[in-house]
Amino acid sequence: MNLNFIAAKLQNLKDNGLYRTRVQADSGCKPLVETKGRTRLAFNSNDYLGLASDPRVIEAFKEGVSLYGVGSGASHLISGHGKAHALLEERLSQLMSPMIPNAAALYFCSGYMANLAVVTSLVSGAEEGVTIFSEELNHASIIDAIRLCKAPFVVYPHCDTQALGQMLRESKSKTKLVLTDGVFSMDGDIAPLLKLVAMCEREGAWLVVDDAHGFGVLGQHGLGALEHFGISSSHVIYMGTLGKAAGVCGAFVSAHATMIDWMIQRARPYIYTTAAPPACAHALLKSVDLITGSEGAKRREHLHNLLDQFKQQISSSQHFQYKLLESDTPIQPLVIGSNEDVLNASKSLLADGVWVSAIRAPTVPVGTARLRLTLSASHTADQVDQLTRALKRL
Numbered sequence: 001m002n003l004n005f006i007a008a009k010l011q012n013l014k015d016n017g018l019y020r021t022r023v024q025a026d027s028g029c030k031p032l033v034e035t036k037g038r039t040r041l042a043f044n045s046n047d048y049l050g051l052a053s054d055p056r057v058i059e060a061f062k063e064g065v066s067l068y069g070v071g072s073g074a075s076h077l078i079s080g081h082g083k084a085h086a087l088l089e090e091r092l093s094q095l096m097s098p099m100i101p102n103a104a105a106l107y108f109c110s111g112y113m114a115n116l117a118v119v120t121s122l123v124s125g126a127e128e129g130v131t132i133f134s135e136e137l138n139h140a141s142i143i144d145a146i147r148l149c150k151a152p153f154v155v156y157p158h159c160d161t162q163a164l165g166q167m168l169r170e171s172k173s174k175t176k177l178v179l180t181d182g183v184f185s186m187d188g189d190i191a192p193l194l195k196l197v198a199m200c201e202r203e204g205a206w207l208v209v210d211d212a213h214g215f216g217v218l219g220q221h222g223l224g225a226l227e228h229f230g231i232s233s234s235h236v237i238y239m240g241t242l243g244k245a246a247g248v249c250g251a252f253v254s255a256h257a258t259m260i261d262w263m264i265q266r267a268r269p270y271i272y273t274t275a276a277p278p279a280c281a282h283a284l285l286k287s288v289d290l291i292t293g294s295e296g297a298k299r300r301e302h303l304h305n306l307l308d309q310f311k312q313q314i315s316s317s318q319h320f321q322y323k324l325l326e327s328d329t330p331i332q333p334l335v336i337g338s339n340e341d342v343l344n345a346s347k348s349l350l351a352d353g354v355w356v357s358a359i360r361a362p363t364v365p366v367g368t369a370r371l372r373l374t375l376s377a378s379h380t381a382d383q384v385d386q387l388t389r390a391l392k393r394l
């Protein structure tokens with residue numbers, strides 16, 4: 001390997017405003033974060049309900065550690081599958097069963113791995129002739145999953161159900177897999193799942209919904225995009241992450257029990273990795289209780305009030321020069337345009353005490369660099385005021 005070649009590539013990233021740096025947080029995931037010796041108001045985590053620092057979840061984590069220790073010691077199929085993992089999967093399968101007939105659930109170390117597992121195992125379990133139909137704005141983990149399984153794929157335009165319908169009708173494949181984010185991670189809008197499900201049922205296709213940003217946030221009980229739309233379908237394979245709104249780590253897949261059984265047999269990202277610490281699963285049992293109970297409902301209501309407040313404050317500002325994308329979720333993207341401008345905007349906000357992250361290509365299309373603002377139920381109305389005042393000063 002030639003280090004000079006890599007150094008030149010790094011310099012090229014710097015020259016084009018594409019070099020990534022990490023801002024070190026010296027405190028935990030909360031609205032007020034210590035960084036670089038100052039306290040800053042953060043609007044960039046995916047901890048949408050504020051559960052990452054909830055005392056009840058923290059207590060459950062500690063209890064999990066005292067019950068099970070810190071590490072799982074092995075992969076699930078060797079000796080790492082503990083009681084806490086099993087209880088969490090049982091609870092999630094019960095919760096998802098109104099939306100997915102004969103539902104079972106499988107807990108993964110991360111959403112990234114869950115997506116790799118779902119797509120590769122669906123392809124390996126399919127009869128001859130699989131085609132994948134992937135949404136244009138799908139998350140990188142879905143794109144990597146498609147690359148990994150090497151099946152033929154087509155990309156359909158963002159939320160364009162008509163275009164997808166035509167592609168499905170024209171396809172001669174025996175097995176058709178449609179892959180979509182539930183909530184688009186960099187745009188914040190919600191996939192048209194009612195139409196997608198109806199279409200997949202009609203065309204005999206499977207629909208994989210990556211609801212990383214919907215689980216905990218959408219639906220009456222926080223069960224995500226399927227609950228939000230009142231969907232019940234045996235054609236759906238659902239992935240929800242547990243390190244975002246659920247505040248801990250990992251992810252789960254819920255699908256027909258036969259499908260989950262196949263993943264346990266064949267999904268390499270599930271089989272060939274050490275199981276997550278059982279204490280995480282133990283803490284998640286508490287977190288899932290909070291999400292689905294009255295506490296979750298209260299937090300979602302507060303979050304929606306904050307969203308209304310934020311959108312109203314931005315839209316009432318006549319001189320605000322940037323475009324806030326249309327989104328009813330806690331992801332509120334402010335499109336700035338160039339890499340240089342978005343980096344400058346993020347730096348000025350940081351100097352002003354507000355921490356918001358700049359998102360650039362390849363995470364978003366070239367020319368649409370943006371500030372990805374995320375609100376959380378742990379923010380207060382005053383803090384949202386502070387954010388909008390700082391944005392207006394940009």
Ligand SMILES: Cc1ncc(COP(=O)(O)O)c(C=O)c1O
Nearest residue numbers: 110111112139141185210212241
């Ligand atoms: C849409 C989407 N899917 C999957 C993932 C991966 O989830 P995890 O962070 O648990 O690996 C993310 C993470 O940001 C995401 O935004």
